[in-house]
Amino acid sequence: MEDKGIIQLYWDRNDQAIKITADQYGYYCKRIAQNILNNEEDAEECVNDTYLNAWNAMPTHWPEQLATFLGKITRNLAFNRYKYNHTQKRGGGEITLVLGELTDCVSDKDDVEQIIDRQELEKAINLFVRSLSTDKRNIFVRRYWYADSVTKIANDNGMLQGSVSKALERMRKQLKVYLTERGFEL
Amino acid sequence: MRKEDFFEVLGELDDDIVKGAETIMKKKMNWKIWGTMAACLTLVFSIGALFINTRKEKDMVIESGTTDVAPMVYVNDTLYKQSSDQQGYPELRDDFVYLGKILSDITNSQSGDTDGVPKENFQANHPIVGCEVYQYGENIVIKINNAYWLYMKYGEPEVNWNDLLETEKEQSDPSYKK
Numbered sequence: 001m002e003d004k005g006i007i008q009l010y011w012d013r014n015d016q017a018i019k020i021t022a023d024q025y026g027y028y029c030k031r032i033a034q035n036i037l038n039n040e041e042d043a044e045e046c047v048n049d050t051y052l053n054a055w056n057a058m059p060t061h062w063p064e065q066l067a068t069f070l071g072k073i074t075r076n077l078a079f080n081r082y083k084y085n086h087t088q089k090r091g092g093g094e095i096t097l098v099l100g101e102l103t104d105c106v107s108d109k110d111d112v113e114q115i116i117d118r119q120e121l122e123k124a125i126n127l128f129v130r131s132l133s134t135d136k137r138n139i140f141v142r143r144y145w146y147a148d149s150v151t152k153i154a155n156d157n158g159m160l161q162g163s164v165s166k167a168l169e170r171m172r173k174q175l176k177v178y179l180t181e182r183g184f185e186l
Numbered sequence: 187m188r189k190e191d192f193f194e195v196l197g198e199l200d201d202d203i204v205k206g207a208e209t210i211m212k213k214k215m216n217w218k219i220w221g222t223m224a225a226c227l228t229l230v231f232s233i234g235a236l237f238i239n240t241r242k243e244k245d246m247v248i249e250s251g252t253t254d255v256a257p258m259v260y261v262n263d264t265l266y267k268q269s270s271d272q273q274g275y276p277e278l279r280d281d282f283v284y285l286g287k288i289l290s291d292i293t294n295s296q297s298g299d300t301d302g303v304p305k306e307n308f309q310a311n312h313p314i315v316g317c318e319v320y321q322y323g324e325n326i327v328i329k330i331n332n333a334y335w336l337y338m339k340y341g342e343p344e345v346n347w348n349d350l351l352e353t354e355k356e357q358s359d360p361s362y363k364k
Binding site: 028064065067068069071072075076079083095098099100102103105106107108109110116118121122125126129130134137138141142144145146186 | 187188189190191192193194195196197198199200201202203204205206207208
């Protein structure tokens with residue numbers, strides 16, 4: 001079924017919407033949750049919560065892209081679960097590595113004095129990512145949005161793991177410079 | 187900013203950027219899947235072709251019928267079959283009577299419709315053209331590689347030499363001594 005039809009089912013409060021969403025996007029959401037949580041059971045729960053959140057959001061929201069709409073919900077839920085698990089000293093996996101890499105871009109300290117315009121920061125990051133070549137953008141998004149492993153990205157792109165790691169490292173440094181030049185001291 | 191917060195900010199990338207990476211990945215994955223399937227199919231067909239060829243070769247050998255038939259010669263309108271216990275004599279004996287040489291081999295026949303049994307005089311069904319043929323009693327011997335190999339009259343019940351009575355051995359082989 002096309003996305004419009006699925007969204008319409010949500011708007012009609014037809015519970016078939018969840019079944020069809022699970023059939024068409026269950027694997028996609030599960031992959032995101034699994035990358036972040038590294039735990040089958042927690043990932044499955046996040047995916048089920050994603051359907052519930054989607055049910056509650058529609059209406060009044062009509063997503064432009066159903067896949068990324070669902071993916072973003074899953075990513076947020078999974079990351080919240082990760083943070084909870086992390087304080088309980090549970091979890092780990094790929095997300096720990098991803099977060100470690102992001103310290104190239106941020107200080108990883110709570111800076112209460114600096115007020116950051118979050119929306120402006122999001123815009124700047126979007127512009128930076130758009131400025132990348134298609135291949136590099138793909139690698140960046142796969143790593144820092146989907147939290148895919150370097151191995152998986154390398155395999156899917158026919159690259160060596162070392163090449164992917166190098167490319168990511170270069171992009172993190174470029175992003176740091178890009179944001180600093182625009183006044184974001186992170 | 188804490189790295190966890192930055193990860194959340196990155197989660198707000200525009201939909202088309204996120205979708206774009208996923209689409210590229212799917213395309214590449216599809217290529218990989220189809221590529222793998224194609225490679226598997228090629229392998230299966232290759233093995234299948236090899237198997238069929240092997241079967242064909244086997245069938246051809248069986249159909250030719252020449253290798254499954256015992257070594258035989260046709261001499262003086264009589265068919266002889268090599269003795270099953272490969273009995274032979276190292277030297278020419280006085281009682282061997284020279285008859286001639288093997289003239290043809292049906293395995294080289296161009297007609298291809300042979301049943302593996304020689305039918306013309308001094309014809310064999312194995313590559314012994316030019317070998318000398320000697321009559322020995324009611325059987326024949328053929329000189330192959332400096333030894334004389336016994337060919338017994340075809341159709342006669344083949345009796346093992348060791349199973350013969352002493353009198354029968356004397357009758358069969360005049361040079362036999364107790």
